[in-house]
Amino acid sequence: MATIMQTDRLTKSYGRSRGIVDVSFEIQEGEVFGFLGPNGAGKTTTMRTLMGLLRASSGSATIGGLDCWQQSTEVKKLVGYLPGEFTIDPGLRGSQIIEYLSNLRGGVDQKFVRELVERLGFDPRKKFREYSRGNKQKLGLVQAFMHKPRFFILDEPTSGLDPLNQQEFYKMVAEVHAEGRTVFLSSHILPEIEHTCDRVAIIREGRLVKIDHVSSLKDIHQHDIEIGFAGPASVAWFQNVAGVTSVTQGTSEQSLLLQVQGALTEIIQIAGQHSATSIDTHEPSLEEVFLRFYEPEQVAATPAGER
Amino acid sequence: MFRTIWSKSLREYRIPMLCWGYGLALLMVTAFTSATPLILKTYASVAPSLRFLFDPVALLTPQGYVTARYLEVLVPILLSIWTILAGARMVRGEEERGIMDVLLATPQPRTRVMLEKLLALLTALLVVALLVTLGIVGGEYTSGTAVDFGRASLTALNIILLAFFFSMLALLISQFTLSRTTAAGTASGLMILAFAFDGIGRTVSGSWVQYFSPFYYYNLNRPLLASFNDTPVAALLLLGLGLLFAASSIALFAWRDSGRPVFTWQRRQSDGKQEVEHSLQQAQRDISVRAVSLRALRSQGWSAFWWTLGAMAWCGLVVLLLPSMQAPLARALAQSPALAKLFSGSDIATNAGFLGELVFAFVPALVVIFAMTLALTWSSDLENGRLELLLSTPRSRSRMLLERFGAISLFLLLTAGLSWLTILLAALSANLSLDQGRVMAASLSMLPPALLITSLTYALAGRLRYAVILGILTAYIALAFLATFLQDLLNLPNWVVSLSIFHLYGNPVTSGMDWGAFLGMTAVTLILLIASLLQFRTADIERG
Numbered sequence: 001m002a003t004i005m006q007t008d009r010l011t012k013s014y015g016r017s018r019g020i021v022d023v024s025f026e027i028q029e030g031e032v033f034g035f036l037g038p039n040g041a042g043k044t045t046t047m048r049t050l051m052g053l054l055r056a057s058s059g060s061a062t063i064g065g066l067d068c069w070q071q072s073t074e075v076k077k078l079v080g081y082l083p084g085e086f087t088i089d090p091g092l093r094g095s096q097i098i099e100y101l102s103n104l105r106g107g108v109d110q111k112f113v114r115e116l117v118e119r120l121g122f123d124p125r126k127k128f129r130e131y132s133r134g135n136k137q138k139l140g141l142v143q144a145f146m147h148k149p150r151f152f153i154l155d156e157p158t159s160g161l162d163p164l165n166q167q168e169f170y171k172m173v174a175e176v177h178a179e180g181r182t183v184f185l186s187s188h189i190l191p192e193i194e195h196t197c198d199r200v201a202i203i204r205e206g207r208l209v210k211i212d213h214v215s216s217l218k219d220i221h222q223h224d225i226e227i228g229f230a231g232p233a234s235v236a237w238f239q240n241v242a243g244v245t246s247v248t249q250g251t252s253e254q255s256l257l258l259q260v261q262g263a264l265t266e267i268i269q270i271a272g273q274h275s276a277t278s279i280d281t282h283e284p285s286l287e288e289v290f291l292r293f294y295e296p297e298q299v300a301a302t303p304a305g306e307r
Numbered sequence: 308m309f310r311t312i313w314s315k316s317l318r319e320y321r322i323p324m325l326c327w328g329y330g331l332a333l334l335m336v337t338a339f340t341s342a343t344p345l346i347l348k349t350y351a352s353v354a355p356s357l358r359f360l361f362d363p364v365a366l367l368t369p370q371g372y373v374t375a376r377y378l379e380v381l382v383p384i385l386l387s388i389w390t391i392l393a394g395a396r397m398v399r400g401e402e403e404r405g406i407m408d409v410l411l412a413t414p415q416p417r418t419r420v421m422l423e424k425l426l427a428l429l430t431a432l433l434v435v436a437l438l439v440t441l442g443i444v445g446g447e448y449t450s451g452t453a454v455d456f457g458r459a460s461l462t463a464l465n466i467i468l469l470a471f472f473f474s475m476l477a478l479l480i481s482q483f484t485l486s487r488t489t490a491a492g493t494a495s496g497l498m499i500l501a502f503a504f505d506g507i508g509r510t511v512s513g514s515w516v517q518y519f520s521p522f523y524y525y526n527l528n529r530p531l532l533a534s535f536n537d538t539p540v541a542a543l544l545l546l547g548l549g550l551l552f553a554a555s556s557i558a559l560f561a562w563r564d565s566g567r568p569v570f571t572w573q574r575r576q577s578d579g580k581q582e583v584e585h586s587l588q589q590a591q592r593d594i595s596v597r598a599v600s601l602r603a604l605r606s607q608g609w610s611a612f613w614w615t616l617g618a619m620a621w622c623g624l625v626v627l628l629l630p631s632m633q634a635p636l637a638r639a640l641a642q643s644p645a646l647a648k649l650f651s652g653s654d655i656a657t658n659a660g661f662l663g664e665l666v667f668a669f670v671p672a673l674v675v676i677f678a679m680t681l682a683l684t685w686s687s688d689l690e691n692g693r694l695e696l697l698l699s700t701p702r703s704r705s706r707m708l709l710e711r712f713g714a715i716s717l718f719l720l721l722t723a724g725l726s727w728l729t730i731l732l733a734a735l736s737a738n739l740s741l742d743q744g745r746v747m748a749a750s751l752s753m754l755p756p757a758l759l760i761t762s763l764t765y766a767l768a769g770r771l772r773y774a775v776i777l778g779i780l781t782a783y784i785a786l787a788f789l790a791t792f793l794q795d796l797l798n799l800p801n802w803v804v805s806l807s808i809f810h811l812y813g814n815p816v817t818s819g820m821d822w823g824a825f826l827g828m829t830a831v832t833l834i835l836l837i838a839s840l841l842q843f844r845t846a847d848i849e850r851g
Contacts, residue, residue, distance in 0.1 A: 044850070051699055053848040073703045081699040085850060088696050089606060090486075095590035103597045104700035110591070117583065125586040129403070129485065143696070 001028035004151055004182050005050070009059035012045050019045045020206045022059065027184055027199075032177050034197035034214070035186035036290060042206040043186040044084050047153050050184075051081055063151055080149035082140045084156050084186075087128075094124035094131070094139055101143045108147050116142045119172075120165060133160035145172065152176065154185040158192060170196055190290055202290070225258045226250055227271050228278035237274055241266055312410070312420055316427030323389055324431040331382060331435065332442025338377050339446025342369035349639035350376065356631040359506040362526065369452045370531045373443075379526055380502065383466050386435065387473040387498055390428070394477030395491035397424050402566045403487060417561040425553055428474060432467040439463040443531070461530035465542060469525040472545050473498055475552035482559040483568050521545060599697070599707050603714035607681055611718040614677040618670050618722055619729040625665045626733035633661050654817075658734075658741050663749075663816045666730070671753045671812050672788050674722055678757035679780050681715045682764035686773045692849045705840050712765065712836065719757045723750045742816075749816035755828035756808035760784070762835035769846040 005027040012019035020042040027033045037043045048054045050061050052072025061068040063075045088097055098117075102108035117124060122138040131139065137160040144152065158166045173183055173196050187193055193200055194214060201211040227233070233256045235247040244267070246259040260267055264281070271279060347367050354363035354375070361379040365371030398421060401407040410420060443459035473494060481490035501520040508517020517523040527541035563569050590596060595605030637656040654660040685708075688694055697707065727750035734741045760780065767776045787807035794804045804810045811824040 048848075048850070053695060053698060055845055055847060073701050076699060076701040079699070083695050083699070083850070085692075086696050087691060087693055089602075089693065091606070092596075093586065093590065095586040096593060096596050098587070099590035099593065100596035100602060101696065101700060104599070104697065104702050106701075110587075114584070114587065117587070118580075123579075124583060124590070127485075140696075 001030055003027070004029040005061075005063050005184065007046070007050075007059065007061040010046070010049060010056055010061050011058045012049050012054055013057045018042075018206045019054075019057075020049070020203075023203070023206075023208050024059075025201055025208060025211050027182060029182055030177070030180045031198045032173060032183040032185070032196055034193035034200040035184065035203065036188065036190070036193055036200055037186070037203040038188060041203045043203060044155055045206075046203070047081075047155050047184075047186060048083075050153060051076070051079065078150045080144040080147065080152045080154075082144040082152075082154040082157055084159070086136070086140060090129035091127055093127050094122065094135075097128060097139060098124060098142060098146070102146065105147050112148065113142065113146050116145055119168060134162060134165070137161055138165065141169065141172075145176075150181055152181070152183040152185070154183065156187055157185055158187070158189065166192075223258075223260045223264065224282040225260060225264070225267065226255060226278075226280045227258065227267075227276050228255045228280075229271075230254070230275045230277055233274065237270055238267065241270065243267075312415070312423035313427050313430075316424045317430055320393070320427060320431040323393075324434050327386060327389055328435040328438030331386065332438045332445070334377065334382070335373070335439060335442030336446040336449060338373045339369055339443075339450040339452070342372045342450060345639060345642055347372050349635055352635040353632050356628050359510050362509060364529065365532050365534055368532075369447075369450055370533075373446070374529050374531050378462065378466065378529075378531065380522070382439075383469045383522070383525060384498070384502065386466060386470040388495070390432070390470040390474035391477040391494045391498065392491050393428055394474035395481050395487040395494065397421075397428065397478055397481070398560055399481035399484065399490055400487040407565055411565055418557055421557045421560050425557075429471070432471060436460070436463040436467045439466060455533075458530045458533070461528075465525065465528050465530060468542055468545050468549070469521060472521050472549040472552075475549045475556065478556045479552040479559075482556055482563065483570065485568055521548075598710065599702070600710035600714045603711050604717065607684065607714065607718065610680065611677075611722070614673070614680075615718075615722045615725055618673055618677075618726050621670060621673070622666055622726050622729045623733045625662065626730055626739065627737055629658065629661055629739060630737060633658075636661075657817075658739055659745060659817045662730070662741070662746070663814045667749045667814065667816050668792065670726060671756060671809060672784070674719065674753045674757045675760050675784055675808065677722065678715065678719055678761045679764060679784065681718060682761040683773065683777060683780075685711055685765055686768035686776050689769055689846075690773050690849055695848055695850060698848055704843050708765065708840060708843050712761065715761050716754075716758060719754055719761075723753050726750050726753075745816050745819055748820040749814075752812055752815045752820065752825055755825055755832060756812050758832045759808060759828050759835065762832045762839060765839035766835045766842060768839070769842060 003026045006025075008024050010023040011021050013021075023042070023046055035043050035046070045054065049056050050063060050068050052068050052075060055069060064078045066075045066078075068075055092100065098113060102110075102113065116122075120138045120141060122135065122142060124139075126135075128136070128139075137157075141157065144154065158169055161169060170192075173185075176183060183196075185196070197214055199211065199213050202209050228250075232253045233250075235249065235256060238244050238247045238256065238258055243260050243262040244258055245261055246257075248257045249255075250257050258267065268279065347369070350372055351363065351366040354361075354366055361375040363375060366375055398407060401410070411417065440456070440460040440463040443462060444454055444456055447454045447459070476497065477490055477494035480493050481487060484490045484493070501522055504516040504520040505522035505526070508514045508520070508523060524541040524545050527538040529535045530537060559569050595601050633655065640655060655664055694707070698704065727747050730741070730746050730750075731743055733739075734743075764776060764780060767779070771779075787809050790799055790804050790807045791809040793799075794810070808828065811821075811828055813821045813824060815821060
């Protein structure tokens with residue numbers, strides 16, 4: 001797959017305030033790429049810099065091989081953008097806003113606009129000031145999808161949407177994904193990233209801390225395992241096994257609680273040698289991985305067993 | 308200041324309260340000190356032509372002159388503009404910005420919330436009344452006329468009573484509208500209508516429309532004039548109506564949904580799909596959403612209409628009044644060197660000189676202020692993040708800025724052109740001889756100063772906040788106007804006066820087109836426009 005978006009040591013600072021620092025990553029054409037981070041981590045700043053709305057303090061960003069600042073007008077022809085929050089002339093009706101943005105973009109298929117309006121259940125008759133948060137978000141989605149862009153930049157796209165419309169949005173993402181188009185979406189809703197994205201980048205305090213496939217990201221966490229034995233169990237059996245970060249007695253003297261980093265092959269072998277009767281492993285969720293990345297650094301560095 | 312809703316609201320009023328209070332007090336002092344016997348005599352001689360504006364009562368006394376010239380129309384309208392805005396935004400403005408929900412989430416009854424806000428406005432108005440009273444007393448003292456504190460304070464109370472009436476009217480209207488702008492606009496329209504009814508009542512015998520005008524009841528009391536028979540019941544009527552509007556507004560606010568008007572138009576649900584299609588088709592036919600420039604023309608159209616109408620009305624009125632006012636004013640100037648200095652030695656005995664002093668000394672300032680209000684919407688849109696979505700479309704920033712600038716230029720051209728056309732038609736109907744070429748030159752020469760202010764606003768937008776730009780430009784326009792208008796009286800150095808756009812505008816209606824100044828200001832406009840383009844190309848865009 002070809003690279004459609006690339007940032008190289010992208011930095012944006014606001015005077016003394018931090019924006020983003022040395023953000024470097026690539027998105028391949030056709031993938032759905034998630035951007036995870038808590039409020040104020042730098043997700044929106046990154047996306048707005050890609051859209052040429054902010055001028056990078058240093059570093060560079062390209063979309064489709066075009067510089068996001070120098071050639072931003074050309075870049076915008078490729079992109080469908082949904083801002084995190086947006087406002088426009090409050091006296092304009094939804095239909096007028098769609099038409100206005102269609103005219104400014106050019107080449108919008110009106111039949112497809114109607115399909116989107118119907119699909120999302122958006123009422124275009126009201127004035128912008130009358131729309132609820134969710135309806136504003138629907139309007140944002142209609143205008144981001146209406147020109148069938150090659151690359152989507154969606155800042156917290158399901159924010160304010162009801163569960164039915166969230167599901168509809170996931171379907172829309174799946175469809176554009178199937179058509180080979182690229183989606184770059186930010187969120188702090190982990191199941192959303194888990195369900196929709198191929199790869200994910202995690203940003204903390206303006207710096208990228210991890211980029212990986214969603215599936216790989218799950219594997220790096222510590223498994224919590226409870227093993228039951230036919231007779232009394234000893235913590236010494238597992239203490240010196242590679243990857244085991246903590247061993248404690250379980251709810252009875254016949255069980256042990258282990259925290260394990262990495263593969264479980266050796267643990268299963270040792271448990272078998274001591275006549276284990278049950279092994280209960282807790283499957284990691286992305287949320288646990290996410291929380292681990294956002295713990296203050298000094299706490300995150302402390303072995304789990306010492307906490 | 309944050310202990311109660313009353314004190315918090317009063318804090319919000321502190322700047323307009325003090326600005327209006329001190330401003331009107333200063334106006335009163337200036338009005339009394341300018342009431343020289345010659346001025347009084349001159350004013351009394353032109354009064355019959357101005358009956359639409361005021362009743363000529365005791366015009367040969369300073370109190371009569373001040374009442375007729377300032378207190379019958381000018382001061383109450385000026386103060387009412389502020390109170391109408393305050394009334395319209397009292398609850399509707401906060402609902403629009405989403406602040407009211409937070410306030411109503413506290414354990415405070417709605418009636419109390421509104422009552423405290425009302426009391427804060429009343430307190431602010433009483434402070435304004437106190438300052439106006441001091442201004443009148445100060446004016447009487449400095450002009451050497453008899454000081455009467457009681458009459459001065461009753462005069463100030465009468466003014467704030469009318470301003471309170473219009474404020475409560477705007478508040479009541481805002482209960483039925485979704486936006487504060489609609490409420491303020493409707494209330495302002497009704498105020499203009501009321502003013503017109505009062506004027507018609509004065510000039511058309513047997514008329515009864517004035518009884519619908521609060522100005523009529525306001526003017527039934529002129530406490531500053533000892534010889535005038537006041538009608539206190541008229542003041543009580545205004546107070547009663549104001550309180551009735553207030554009570555109705557409180558009751559409606561307590562009853563209606565927060566953030567919604569009293570009556571909501573219910574859409575039919577049955578054929579929703581058809582209506583959606585209709586709405587989309589209607590939007591496709593809407594020319595105003597086809598380009599940024601067309602959108603700017605549409606959104607600023609009403610504002611431009613009113614400003615242009617104001618300029619045209621002033622131009623037409625002065626031309627029509629010229630035959631009756633020219634001779635008395637010329638005589639007054641001949642007898643008063645100080646007054647002649649104010650008119651910069653112009654020969655107002657000629658038609659062109661008269662127009663130069665009474666039209667083209669003021670209308671350019673009006674057009675410049677108009678240009679500033681239009682240009683400031685760019686700064687406001689930038690600051691409120693309204694450009695983010697537009698800039699996500701493949702339109703260059705330069706094009707977007709130039710389209711907005713172009714829309715303003717077109718409005719200004721229309722205003723200048725229609726002002727010229729009004730003078731032409733009024734002169735024809737009054738059978739006046741005017742050099743129409745020079746009138747056209749004077750009208751078109753208004754464009755460079757107005758465009759210069761527009762491009763200056765654009766150059767500052769994005770670098771400075773809206774309020775700062777507004778402050779800088781307002782101060783510059785006021786000082787530039789005063790420096791030009793009072794240059795002979797104040798003996799200002801030439802270099803100071805030459806910084807004024809109004810000085811550079813000159814007096815083309817009498818001396819012809821000053822191409823040097825015209826092209827010079829146009830060149831500065833272009834430089835500022837290029838600076839604003841460069842600035843905007845590298846500016847960060849605010850979030851929505």
